Every structure is written in structure tokens, then in C-alpha cells.
Amino acid sequence: MENVNSYHRNGVAASQIAQPLTPLLVAYDGIVEAAYAPQPRVLALQWHPERYSKARDTDLAIFERFLGFDRTARRQVNA
DSSP states (O other), X not given: OOOOOOOXXXXXXXXXXXXXXXXXXXXXXXXXXXXXXXXXXXXXXXXXXXXXXXXXXXXXXXHHHHHTOOHHXXXXXXX
């Protein structure tokens, strides 16, 4: 399990999330931090990667996947 840099005071409780969304990550207080739906394909996140002093691999992977980048292909091109 990985800690998430999250400072939210509002959100949706896992028990009240709208369909077709499914909770993916839930904070200790029951607030949904991430949810997904397969159709239509949706990924919703509440997190603050900018609050870290250095980008983590997990954060970069989320951005790259969202933007359609392939990190391995990029390294080969820039090598």
C-alpha cells in the first residue's frame, strides 16, 4: 500500500458514489480518493503530486497513461 498526498475536506462517501463509478481508493474517513468506470472509460482521482519535491514514478505513470505516452518508447527515442 502506498500513501497518497491528499488534503481534501470534501468529496463523496464510498457508499454514495454514483453509478457506474466504482470506488478504487478510499481514505480512512470513507471519502473516495479514486474511482473508475469501465464503460464509458473513466478514471477520477483526487491527489496532489505537485506537493512532493520530486515526481514519483507512480505520479509519472498516471500522467503518461492519461496522455497516452509509453515511457519505454520515449527512453528508446531519447537514448
